[in-house]
Amino acid sequence: MTVSRTICFGFLTVIAVGTILLMMPFSTSSGNWNNPIVALFTATSAVCVTGLAVVDTGTYFSFWGQLFILLLAQIGGLGYMTTTTFLILLTGRRFDLRQKMAIQQALDRRGMQGSAKIIRSIIATTLIFEITGILLLLRGFVPEHGWAKGLWLAIFHSVSAWNNAGFSLFADSLSGYQSSKLVILTISGLIIFGGIGYQVILETFVWLRDRFQGRRENQIFSLDFKVAISTTVFLLAVGTVAFFGVELRNIETLKSLNFDGKFLAALFQSVTTRTAGFNSIDIGSMTNTGLFITIAFMFIGACPGGTGGGMKTTTLRVLTSCTKTILQGKEEVLLYKRRIPIPLVLKAIGVLVGSVATVIVVTTVISLTDSSLSFLEIFFEVVSAFATVGLSTGITAALSIPAKLILVVTMYIGRVGVLLLMSAILGDPRPTSIHYPEENLLVG
Amino acid sequence: MTVSRTICFGFLTVIAVGTILLMMPFSTSSGNWNNPIVALFTATSAVCVTGLAVVDTGTYFSFWGQLFILLLAQIGGLGYMTTTTFLILLTGRRFDLRQKMAIQQALDRRGMQGSAKIIRSIIATTLIFEITGILLLLRGFVPEHGWAKGLWLAIFHSVSAWNNAGFSLFADSLSGYQSSKLVILTISGLIIFGGIGYQVILETFVWLRDRFQGRRENQIFSLDFKVAISTTVFLLAVGTVAFFGVELRNIETLKSLNFDGKFLAALFQSVTTRTAGFNSIDIGSMTNTGLFITIAFMFIGACPGGTGGGMKTTTLRVLTSCTKTILQGKEEVLLYKRRIPIPLVLKAIGVLVGSVATVIVVTTVISLTDSSLSFLEIFFEVVSAFATVGLSTGITAALSIPAKLILVVTMYIGRVGVLLLMSAILGDPRPTSIHYPEENLLVG
Numbered sequence A, B: 001m002t003v004s005r006t007i008c009f010g011f012l013t014v015i016a017v018g019t020i021l022l023m024m025p026f027s028t029s030s031g032n033w034n035n036p037i038v039a040l041f042t043a044t045s046a047v048c049v050t051g052l053a054v055v056d057t058g059t060y061f062s063f064w065g066q067l068f069i070l071l072l073a074q075i076g077g078l079g080y081m082t083t084t085t086f087l088i089l090l091t092g093r094r095f096d097l098r099q100k101m102a103i104q105q106a107l108d109r110r111g112m113q114g115s116a117k118i119i120r121s122i123i124a125t126t127l128i129f130e131i132t133g134i135l136l137l138l139r140g141f142v143p144e145h146g147w148a149k150g151l152w153l154a155i156f157h158s159v160s161a162w163n164n165a166g167f168s169l170f171a172d173s174l175s176g177y178q179s180s181k182l183v184i185l186t187i188s189g190l191i192i193f194g195g196i197g198y199q200v201i202l203e204t205f206v207w208l209r210d211r212f213q214g215r216r217e218n219q220i221f222s223l224d225f226k227v228a229i230s231t232t233v234f235l236l237a238v239g240t241v242a243f244f245g246v247e248l249r250n251i252e253t254l255k256s257l258n259f260d261g262k263f264l265a266a267l268f269q270s271v272t273t274r275t276a277g278f279n280s281i282d283i284g285s286m287t288n289t290g291l292f293i294t295i296a297f298m299f300i301g302a303c304p305g306g307t308g309g310g311m312k313t314t315t316l317r318v319l320t321s322c323t324k325t326i327l328q329g330k331e332e333v334l335l336y337k338r339r340i341p342i343p344l345v346l347k348a349i350g351v352l353v354g355s356v357a358t359v360i361v362v363t364t365v366i367s368l369t370d371s372s373l374s375f376l377e378i379f380f381e382v383v384s385a386f387a388t389v390g391l392s393t394g395i396t397a398a399l400s401i402p403a404k405l406i407l408v409v410t411m412y413i414g415r416v417g418v419l420l421l422m423s424a425i426l427g428d429p430r431p432t433s434i435h436y437p438e439e440n441l442l443v444g
Ligand SMILES: [K+]
Pocket: A049, A050, A051, A164, A165, A166, A275, A276, A277, A388, A389, A390
């Protein structure tokens, strides 16, 4: 089996197991066998760390059901990096060139040996962040809900946030805590670090360690690091300003809050929109402008190598660098004084074309099957599913069964990636040595 | 002045002259001085061959006003190729590499000498098509409207269609003729040939001439020709099937027509959507799915080198070829066994990124200034303006003055092209000889 097929089947297997577990009577709070559509949708949403929900997670599912959801999200989210590595080790397959280079870099620079160490390091990083998150969230949840429920709430939301899963045990997500700086900032931190990519965390850790140990040699940060950090900071800032400005006078979202509350809500919306899928304001009450900006941010998504989804920040940066290159009349695509290889440019185009095509086809089909819903709400839902965000204007439960099944497929495609899925279907390419003459073409 | 600046100023000058002419009392049917916003919007819409209208062209403007609109559209549309060539000759500037290659090809292969011949050839082609169109349309309009008005209607709609201008003297565009095969197919022919690009027409003409003269040598068609023909036929077919299927059961558009009428209306919608902007069904009554498909087709647009707008079919083909390349694990981007140069790939990315960014920013701003309008209608209007299509769900006249002015700018940007405008603003690039090391990046 090719690597891409292994990954695609791996995700399918976990979804299948999850669906069966969530169908069991002990998974629902009513104690009845679960509706198969609900079980399939929830399991897919969890494994793909999307967070779209057709039922209220906190009341519909029993403790066991909630635990399964959390485990599926942990497997899916953290495992986006780890299980890929594991699966490759299990099948004795080599990494593809891209992964190989990224991992070799990590090995060389950090002096680690073998993939098992990377996996251990990823798991350790995850545990450190999740446990820190749980300890902080305890202070937010225990006073109100007591120790037993407070602990479960802290565990669930910490793990869900780190994996950018977006599942919440509260029916209105984090709206009840929209002014709690502790809860909002803890969740924000987990989302950002979970979504920024393992390599970026590792490089930051090495940098910090060297500072503490008094080493003064200049660390050479990878291009991934620079792009991830700068794009994340830029998008967070732009998003905060945009949501603040656009929703300022909307009585149903920001207007009723004081300045600090407005800022915190706008910041959280900016943090959560690109991939996490929690919300502290009612998405369905946002202005059309706010929803449109949200769609754009959802589509861009998180950094690669993390738990988030979307087109990815690096894809955006490669494409904007190409634009800059052509405007400057140059031929080399540069990012931070590094030349971007042409295959990478082609890959960025492939990701964009595949993503746009998927979103257009799915939106078209659902606007046919569920024609009574507003277009913007459908478009929003589809991008949210594809980019594994999980925000919703509130139409998920009301969708028709065909639409729900289409969203299941969309979440899956969005998680494994259009290109990976296509190459899994097409199989390994056969190399060719035929060369063709070059010819120009009028473009644009 | 750089070539790009010359072109940008050229369009601005024609728009300014047009605005002044359309403000004159003799341009309006009421005989009063025209509202400056109406004059500016109409002049821009005409010069940019968009066809969006804030007033009813057939009743608001006098014969002179209508004539000015037609002349502006003729200058803008036909001139998209011709005036570019003219302006370059006037300023003594050389063609940029892209135009040079395309024109040299034409010169070499067709045995023509100099740019003046090309311009004469373009004008002759235009006259042949427009006069043929007028003669055919006379049979459609004269029986109902008499010779004087019938002739003017035939001239106006033939010129408007060839230039893909989309202006009509009927308040409901061509809805009154939706079952007239003569009118619909004549207009369709003018739109298709006007939008397919001068070079494609020239190559077709040479091919036909060689056939008639009994020459049997195989003509080597240019890549532009192959891409233009295949993409146009493909998109026309897909569009016809899509509109037929989606609007089939919509009582306000296709349902009330017989099978032939349904097919003719779906075909015409497919022809007109990508850039012309006429309509034979009420756009505002289309289903959301139909509107969404229309937006996608408008954004793709026509072929380069014609009178149409949008991202252009060639840009789409280059981007999809890149996607195919990466899926096949190859490094060369191929189209019809020809290698696409990398700068062309970068340019296609630039066109896409610039177009998407413009549409997103303008949609966001207008959804703020005119927040009471439905999101889909605003999105539709913005893409229509940017791709110089001119279809509207009917909100154009009701837009606020800021929104109208923003659309004026959008039509202008859409016509001269984001990249050309940016390079006009930035000036000619200075060549650089610094080379940077290559570094990989995780994408998608
Ligand atoms: K999510």
